[in-house]
Amino acid sequence: MEIATATLATAVQAVKLVVSAYDGYEKGRFMKTDEAVRAEIQRRCQMLIRHAEKLEQDAHGKGQRDIRQSLAQIIESIQAYRRDAQFALSGTHLSGHSGIGKLKAKAVRKLVDHDSASLNSLVEATRMGNALAEAVSQSSEEEIQTMVAEWHQKINRARNHFLERNMYIDGLTKR
Secondary structure, three states, X not given: OHHHHHHHHHHHHHHHHHHHOOHHHHOOOHHHHHXXXXXXXXXXXXXXXHXXXXXXXXXXXXOOHHHXXXXXXXXXXXXXXXXXXXXXXXXXXXXXXXXXXXXXXXXXXXXXXHHHHHHHHHHHHHHHHHHHHHHHHHOOHHHHHHHHHHHHHHHHHXXXXXXXXXXXXXXXXXX
């Protein structure tokens, strides 16, 4: 429990540091700030992958094939999310994207809020993974499978939310 609390405190601090770095958007350093946000998302995805791999190994050891397969799917989803962050719209130093560094103040505010929500959704997904790890020893296989499915859904929602950020970068701020 103390490790989870320390991990959570570290996660919250990381989110605060990344969000405070958004002055880069305001000062025309879009690429550097954007890379920092995407790097944080990739780091968090790697943490989630390690969680899922541990749970997958435990399920394999217990002969829980359905849970193991569900966790393998989660790992694939997280890896896809990580790739999405790695190769996002401004994913190269030589981006030809015409909107880079020319966002209007309103779009910048929306992008900051959106990226903050994306990072927070990953924190929530990490919490769900921690709760799942704690519940494994005390829950039935059916309950675990339900929790795994909910965790997968949370990760997919977080990924889809992150992918919506391109509309802010493109200046399409209305849904």
